[in-house]
Amino acid sequence: MELISPQRRTNNFWAFEFAPLASGVTERPAAEPPYRTIGSKLCVLGRKSFDGLLGHSHSGTRYRLQEASGEGRGGEYDHWRQHLGEDVFSDNGVSRPTNSLNPMKTIMAFERRWAAREVMGTQESQRETDSRRAGRIAGHESHPFECRARGDSGDEKLCGCLVRSLRSPASLPSNAAPPPRPGRRRPQRPQRRRREVRGAVRGKADSCWRLPASRRSIKMPAVSKGDGMRGLAVFISDIRNCKSKEAEIKRINKELANIRSKFKGDKALDGYSKKKYVCKLLFIFLLGHDIDFGHMEAVNLLSSNKYTEKQIGYLFISVLVNSNSELIRLINNAIKNDLASRNPTFMCLALHCIANVGSREMAEAFAGEIPRILVAGDTMDSVKQSAALCLLRLYKTSPDLVLMGEWTSRVVHLLNDQHMGVVTAAISLITCLSQKNPDEFKTCVSLAVSRLSRIVSSASTDLQDYTYYFVPAPWLSCKLLRLLQCYPPPEDGAVKGRLVECLETILNKAQEPPKSKKVQHSNAKNAILFEAISLIIHYDSEPNLLVRACNQLGQFLQHRETNLRYLALESMCTLASSEFSHEAVKTHIETVINALKTERDVSVRQRAADLLYAMCDRSNAKQIVAEMLSYLETADYSIREEMVLKVAILAEKYAVDYSWYVDTILNLIRIAGDYVSEEVWYRVIQIVINRDDVQGYAAKTVFEALQAPACHENMVKVGGYILGEFGNLIAGDPRSSPLVQFNLLHSKFHLCSVPTRALLLSAYIKFINLFPETKATIQEVLRCDSQIRNSDVELQQRAVEYLKLSSIASTDVLATVLEEMPPFPERESSILAKLKKKKGPGAVSVSDLDEGKRDGGGELNGAGERGPESSVVATSNTSTPSPSADLLGLRSAPPVGSAAQGAGSLLVDVFSEAGPLAPASGVNDDGFLSSEDSAPPLPESDELLNKFVCKNNGVLFENQLLQIGIKSEYRQNLGRMYLFYGNKTSVQFVNFTSTLNVQTKPVDPLVEGGAQLQQVLNIECLSDFSDAPLLNIRFRYGGALQNLTLKLPLTINKFFQPTEMGSQDFFQRWKQLSLPQQEAQKIFKANHSMDKEVLKAKLLGLGMALLENVDPNPENFVCAGVVQTKAQQVGCLLRLEPNIQAQMYRLTLRSSKDTVSKRLCDLLAEQF
Amino acid sequence: MRFMLLFSRQGKLRLQKWYTAAAERDRKKMVRELMQVVLARKPKMCSFLEWRDLKIVYKRYASLYFCCAVEEQDNELVTLEVIHRFVELLDKYFGSVCELDIIFNFEKAYFILDEFLMGGEIQDTSKKSVLKAIEQADLLQEVAMIQSVVLSLGQ
Secondary structure, three states: EEEOOOOOOOOOOOOOOOOHHHHHHHOOOOOOOOEEOOOEEEEOOOOOHHHHHHHOOOEEEEEEEOOOOOOOOEEHHHOOOOOOOOOOOOOOOOOOOOOOOHHHHHHHHHHHHHHHHHHHHHHHHHHHHHHHHHHHHHOOOOHHHHHOOOOOOOOOOOEEEEEEHHOOOOOOOOOOOOOOOOOHHHHOHHHHHHHHHHHHHHHHHHHHHHHHHHHHHHOOOOOOOOOOHHHHHHHHHHHHOOOOHHHHHHHHHHHHHHHHHHOOOOOOOOOHHHHHHHHHHHHHHHOOOOOOOHHHHHHHHHHHOOHHHHHHHHHHHHHHOOOOOHHHHHHHHHHHHHHHOOHHHHHHHHHHHHHHHHHHHHHHHHOOOOHHHHOOOOOOOOHHHHHHHHHHHHHHHOOOOOOOHHHHHHHHHHOOOHHHHHHHHHHHHHHHHHHHOOOOOOOHHHHHHHHHHHHHHOOOOOOOHEEEEEEEHHHHHHHHHHOOOOOOOOOOHHHHHHHHHHHHHHHHHHHOOOOOOHHHHHHHHHHHHHHHHHHHHHHOOOOHHHHHHHHHHHHHHOOOOOHHHHHHHHHHHHHHOOOOOHHHOOOOOHHHHHHHHHHOOOOHHHHHHHHHHHHHHOOOOHHHHHHHHHHOOOOOOHHHHHHHHHHHHHHHHHHOOOHHHHHHHHHHHHHHHOOHHHHHHHHHHHHHOOOOOHHHHHHHHHHHHHHOOOHHHHHHHHHHHHHHHHHHOOOOOHHOHHHHHHHEEEEEHOOOOOOHHHHHHHHHHHHHHOHHHHHHHHHHHHOOOOOOOOHHHHHHHHHHHHHHHHHHHHHHHHHHHHHOOOOOOOOOOHHHHHHHHHOOHHHHHHHHHHHHHHHHHHHHHHOOOOOOHHHHHHHHHHHHHOHHHHHOOOOOOOOOOOOOOOOEEEEEEOOOOOOOOOOOOOOOOHHHHOOOOOOEEEOOHHHHHHHOOOOOOOEEEEOOOEEEEEEEEOOOOOOEEEEEEEEEEOOOEEEEEEEEEOOOOOOOOOOOOOEEEEEEEEEEEOOOOOOOEEEEEEEEEEOOEEEEEOOOOOOOOHEEOOOOOOOHHHHHHHHHHOHHHHEEEEEOOOOOOOOOHHHHHHHHHOOOOOOOOOOOOOEEEEEOOOOOOOOOOOEEEEEEEEOOOOOEEEEEEEOOOOOHHHHHHHHHHOOO | OOEEEEEEEEOOOEEEEEEOOOOOOHHHHHHHHHHHHHOOOOOOOOOOOEEEEEEEEEEEEEEEEEEEEEOOOOHHHHHHHHHHHHHHHHHHHHOOHHHHHHHOOHHHHHHHHHHHHEOOOEOOOHHHHHHHHHHHHHHHHHHHHHHHHHHHHHH
């Protein structure tokens, strides 16, 4: 690059670049030469006095730039430096009209162009030269734009920015761009032509960018639109010129240092500079860099009385909110002043700022003020609009601070406002408020209906500027329809009639020929239509409208607009659940299946799959499941998992014969094994175990499936489990003899991951039990080094234990330990729960998934691995000091010795590291852990507990927010309790914890609105106890912390083992337990019905055996049972003598342990 | 509406407007993720997609993607037209708008957006009234500008 003397200038090429030195430029000493070279670019700074610009005589210094390549392309450019502010100002002074009527306006308009555009224009030219040269090298004049349209991005490397894509110089005459003419509004108009060229190539895709000439000609006022912050424009173009990320960062750091020093400098900055620097900071922030200063200056700008400065100040605050409370106070002050100013422009700015920041501090400061502004009679319309939306934002962030008051009724009447803009803004607020307080805003329904009817029936010209592409007020119509969806159908017949009429009109309009071919027209029209259909679906009471809506959507299913197909599928999904339109939706099944197969867009296919799922019922389940399965083979990875869940659910839900179900699931695993989550295969096993009619078929099918040379690991899991349980059902066939089965399974062993291998080992030990003939082979396998010395502890332990078990245990023991799985309790399919979670707010999807898996896993694995380990785990927990010792240390009396030695205690959750509960004697409330801040047990908790003495399932607790359900099962000294926490609200509970005063696994901290959370407790009774564990539940609902403590309905009688005995035995034992402390007796008044059957049911629920014909008095009841604890077994005998005349009972309990007698007696006295 | 993003085909963010509070880090992550998703889509695909728990409505104008995130129950088509109306406003204000206008006059673009949408809801759908507000601001600005020039001339 060289500087060529001004005399040798050639034609008018005006390559001119501000090289990255803008901040330096401003401080350049006057003595330096007015140019500088940076890299390959030359930066020239003209010298020009401001006087010259106003038409005084001047002598601009001319420089000519020429590229070092010597291509002959050079250019001349006149540059002035202008000291307005302190920015570099450049212009072509030659052609400036000096007799402009308003020189200032010209200057400013001009400045703006130049500050922003000139820099770019020159870049373009530069690039244009480059690309043209490139074209020439390639041997043809390539059209840069066509290049782009063909998707050739050869030009993008030039700077990675978009100058060319929008301002590509394609249509420029080859001998360069004309020099700018200040007299014209836009010096560089050629780009408009370019855009048209491009439009021709691209077609309709971006038609907006070629607005019709009529609209283009609308004149903006000749004010300057930029306010001449040339320093900013220079800085931006510098950044855009940076060739690398590093250069950009360097440039930014330099600028930051400069700004910092300016802000810190002694010289007070004037408003303009402050504004400029704040703007630069904002730009840097928007580039993605952190900004940690400048807030103070921005706040200073807020209090400026110059509009532009204020505006930039507010913008900065809105974009870069800082939680700095000191600052917020200052900002609030400025806002307060502006709100009080009664200047509508300032008020709007302040309201915008509140809405943009929307922080709690602001809500505290202004939540009272804004409603006043909103309903005040003298507020300007524009301020009203801003106030309505500002209030909405505050209400969304801090609903508790926005208090309803007399303003509410006046807000509703804004629906009648004459100004459509006010209605549009207000309706958003009203919709949000009515969702939360439907009753207070009930009156809005009739107002909304009449407004809607006025809009719907108006001609497209009636609403003037609120008509959008011939559609009258589409936004407002949609909002009105949305508002109506907050309410049930209007009760008033006239209102309802009018509304139905509106909806019919909207449906009719959809059939009319379009008034315009523009996509905007059809979009706006259909937006209203879809919203109307949503309302029809919401009401779900007008079969006629529902069917019409369905037919309309059916038409859209085959529309050529992808967007409409997408929306039609989505909307039909909700229609499918209405009883009136379900059948109508079903008629479109072929179209939907076709969409699933042929749509090119995955999101549309996803909707089609959703719709198929929604329209599925018993009549078409087989077809739909088959289609979905075949689609799965080619489905996109992103939706496979969900598809798998859906297929699994449909298969289960509509299974008529379970062999079809088993086939489907095995197919599913075969086709999309990787996407089959744990829940799916757990579920198939649960179902096979629970239905004995399908077990043989399942065993046969998995056996066949496993014979495939490559089968998915999930298939091996299912196969291992099912053959382990039901392999005997197919062992009769020599093709699937026990040894063949075993060899088949074992051939997959080495390809599998550790958990699957562990499962297979369990299957092997079951084989030993099922088929003694395989014992030797399997023992051989277990004994080999790769098993018994496996580096994985789990595998090694299983191998060792199973080997030992198989060699020392008698066949009886083996048969007991490895007995067939008992049926699983019927409950909501874990797959369905998972799908629900998946579909719910996805914010916590990962943890949700874990939770889901753990639930399912606990259930199956716990059961699958029954046998040696579970008892091992339990024992180790009870006998070793647990890691929860710190928690235990909270207790008043430290635990002495081991709980196993007759201490009254319960071990809850044998699989977690729960510690033993209470010290040996005197299990009382002090003995329990109590976390300091948990609430005391509810007063009714004893009563709630008593409800569960004689039953195992039911609702433990319920209030407005929460319902806690319990399901429990007990066997001997073990129990499992399912706690279901149901969120009865529509808002999610956060920070949900439920802790027992013994340790449990944490539960999922979020409970979505309407959702249910499940917690499983595994319980082992170590010794007898009298106080129930305390269950503390804490969560946040809205803002408020909820804290409640209940007694877990776990009583000693749950561990009863009924004992049948004859009369003689009974009395013999009764007599044996004759020590005074062994007996507990109570005489009490009947609280409940004394009906014999009721009493019987209660006693049976108690868990003891009810002995008939023992007591000589047939009115009396006697029972016998043994309380099973880990430490000991306590035999119990009971006698209940009702006295119907006196409405009294006498209850006597005798047991070998005084505490047990007493506790049982206390418990039971409350039951009758 | 939760937020609005304008970004270029090359994945450069040109304008971002958030209507709900979120940590800066999360925002950046969301922007990055979303840009990837949207840029990967082909031209004929539909303008809506489900992303996290949001619905994304986007449209491409020349090299610029306009992308809005709305709630599950919001109307997609109307959102699409919100985008179009915003583009029209920009177009009318800048006179045949292009990406460069938005880059160099980013503050103006924000002001226009603020006049049109507030807190994620439409403030006024009339083109005239939105532009009138902006013009008034510009007039105020001009007055201030002339004052400052006169002042500097006087010095």
